Amino acid sequence: MIPQSIQTFLSLDLFPLLAALFAAISCGLLGNFLVLRKQSLMGDAISHAVLPGLVAAFLITQSRSPGMMFIGAAISALITVVLVEVIKRLGKVEPGAAMGVVFSVLFALGVFLLENAAARSVDLDADCVLHGNLQTLFWISPPDQWSNLFSAESYSDVPRQVWTLAGTTLGVTLFVSLFFKELKIASFDAGIATVQGINAGFMHMLLMTFVAIAAVASFEAVGSILVIAMFICPAATARMLTDRLKSQIFVSIIVAALTAIVGYAIASWVEVNAAGMIASASGVFLVIAIVSSPRHGVIAKTLNQRQLGNKVALEDVLGALYRISESDSQANLEQLIASTGADSRSRKALSKAQSLGLVNVHNGILSLSKVGESRAASIIRRHRLWEGYLVEQAGLSPDHVHETAEQLEHFVDVPDQSLSKTHTDPHGKPIPPR
């Protein structure tokens, strides 16, 4: 006997969840290539433009025959792709505007036809177009015994959309894995692809066909907005997290699945529209990735920059102390601060240097420790080698090179064999040995 709570889940939530999951994965998978090819908005255009096809198929056949509606929608999706190309090429219209013209006119046509159909009191609804009818995918008679889970009869009333979406997901996965190499090269460089005998134009049309199929299959269940979100957001999220196409694709699938599950769970918990919630969740995931991606995230970048700034400040403090000691004078805090540009950062750097044991303080007089001195020497060495390089190789005049060298000494070593003399810098100062 299956417990009541699980039965409720099976009957109310399983299929909407599955539908959302399948839609998210198939769109998310294809979205990788759309984002990579800077054609994200083609997904947008197609998912708007399938509407007239759906409605027309309905009006012609006078039934909600799934096959016919699917064909109608697919045809209008392909018409969109072709029309955008035609208007771009023949009309010399800017690509964005061409897309805008095509999908808005087709969408308007869809709405127009829909209202006509609605006038004949038919159960098509303009709002459904946007956010689907996810929450109506019931399992009317879910199995009540565990054993029934394995009998085919229990699955006789699985909603058609779920089957369609499952098939689509399978097809899209096959397509991407079989044509991975071709898709990759055609997306990266159409010219190279063509030279290697891969017809980039054909790949484009093939991709668009699958985009259209995914959009159409998802459309009815999850609505156009979620389709657009799933084409773009998981791929964009993965793009923030990875640098390789393969890992990007895997990450995007995981993100898409997570988005669907989390979004759906929240939606059924607080009882709001599920498609809208999943789209919102995809945005939240993206924001999280943008902020906290370990490599490309805003936080990581800021931290890296700050760390770098601290390193530069520390090295500047050590360098200044080295120069002061070179001239056989002593430095107190004020002098040091004055010579390093006097800000809170160098004060912090100084205390850091103290705690690292690089700098000693005696009666307010600062001096380098043994370790500090060798570290400082290597910094000064790099600085003076850079000055030498800039004067000798880059042909700058000696009184010009200090500031440039100042920037470079923190980042890159100069190989000393690139210079003719390595014991003094252009100002005659000794270059500390390695």
Place this chain on the structure above:
Amino acid sequence: MTHTENSQVQSPRSILDARPEHSADSPVSVHAMTVAYNRKPVLWDVDYDAPSNALVAIVGPNGAGKSTLIKACLGLIPRASGTVEFWGKPYKQSRSLIGYVPQRESVDWDFPVSALDVVCMGRYRKIGWCRPVTKSHKRAALEALARVGMEDFATRQISQLSGGQQQRVFLARALTQEADLYFMDEPFAGVDASTERAIIEVLRELRANGKTVIVVHHDLQSVPEYFDHVLLLNMRVVAAGPVSEVFTAENLQKTYGGRLTLLAEAAEAVARAAKGT
């Protein structure tokens, strides 16, 4: 940190003090300017004082930062460090005295305007916000078109002009700015012989009227014939001065010969560091 590394500890200001101030007579005086594109440095520490009343060529290999130098002077791209002054004053105060000819490729020539419309754009500063272009401004624009030999094409849509004619329209637009200093980005690129002649005539005319023209130029052969001064550039200033003194085989070898791999590498490293990745 000090530059001179004397026994005395000096404030960082003293580094700047040690260098020459901006020259107040120079139409444009660049001081210690470093420029980065997408945080990757492309110009290092440029110092340059342009002479007045001269035709100056900026010459250097591809990617040397020639256009960058002009754009940074005009404030079109931010400077990482350094200052630029025009006749001893900051850019904002001298804007009305500066004309600009951008690269021809930088605009969409299918834009729905006529040659005259484009030339009139040069007067927009004088016309002022939200005021229409009056007859007198149109007349000035027509005169400018005539100076570049394009008066017959005033009403043509700009996409129907040849490359050289488009370049002349840009030149005419700069002329209507009635500036004392002109920056021109590759005005001779891809133009026909008659356009080249027309442009150089206009440049000479400008010089005769006491103006200074700074031109990004790619054709080494014509430098001595067309220009008085030259600025040899390759990520840094290699040499600058009168053509007769500076435009030597040795300097050209320094400018074009051998890439500074280390400097380029350093630029990459700085860019990576600054991006925080």
Place this chain on the structure above:
Amino acid sequence: MSDPIVDANSIIETLTLQGGFNTNAVILGTSLLGVAAGVIGAFALLRKRSLTADALSHATLPGIAAAFLISSALGFSGRSMPVLMLGAAISGILGVACIHLILQHTRLKEDAAIGIVLSVFFGVGIVLLSVVQSSTSGSAAGLNHYIYGQTAAMIRSDAYLMGGIGIIASLIALIMLKEFMVVCFNESFARSMGMPVWLIDSIMLALVVLITVAGLQAVGLILIVAMLIIPPAAARFWTDRLWKLVLFSALIGGLSGYSGATISALFPRKPAGSVIVLVAGSIFILSMLFAPTRGVLADTIRRIRLRVRIARDHVLESLYEIEIGHVGIEHPKAASWLIQLLCFKGWIERNNGKLNLTETGRTQGQRIHRNHLLWEQYLVSYADIAPTHVDWSVDQVEHVLSDELIHALVLALKKRGLTIPPLDGGTS
């Protein structure tokens, strides 16, 4: 159930603005909105910002729903038009700001940024709408109308507000025409003159926001962007001048708005938004096909004529060269229609299956021959600086090159031992 049968009389009444005060106001307001959208859309098109406007309009939905929720929570009527418009404007601008943030701080490109903002904001909007629906029964249904628009629900003051915004927005755009033009055409030049490009861009954006929120009620937020994109894209086919582009775009927008509102007044079942877009779309298709300057048909005809002309010139030139005794010239094999055309024009005649030039045909052939020689020499002498915009096979040397240059070419050809027929061969 079909639409109520409308008699001719009421059609004419509505069309001529005699169909009742409320209807007139709505028709007038929608037309003015269409005009304004056409004017402002022209600049959005030229600035290549059409799809940013799309993201903006989708991004207004959460603002509408939030404004409704907040104002009803505060005890006001949630359906106050100005409040909803304010909410819509705020979240629309927020959406555009997000696009800029994404572009600035991530490696994502503009298309992705637009798609992200569009779908996520709209998703949030749908969630909020479902909250509205569950919290306030009944009255919330009205909010749905902002998605697809419904003129039938508009009252007179709504229409006045819409028309007023349209007039103001158009006026601002016209006053700023010069500034918009230079920023759209050549941003770096505008900046070099000290124009505050960001301010001009912001004003442009503000106008797009105004149009979007003003059109929410009549057209709906999904289709309002069509009013900004389609009219200027259609107008572009008709003209090469900015002011004409703006004018035509305004006319097309106004016409679309007018017909959409009228049809929806006559047939209440037809939603104004989609009718407006369909009218605009039809105008776009007609313009793309039939416009004389940039239309596809005109372009095709021009290309065919060019090809015919080249083929015709080829026949005439070959015949002429045979006549003046060039060796190695084959008797031209031309399609029979071309031969017939040339016979019809009286340039050639058939003699025992051979083709001969007539007197006029000879002068033509001579002219073409001369032109050909000169261009050839020009390419030989000046290949490195050849102008790019010349069609060598068709453009007359005399129209492109200076007399001085032609004279030099003639001398160069003479040096090579080639004789050049004089120009007085006639230029027909």
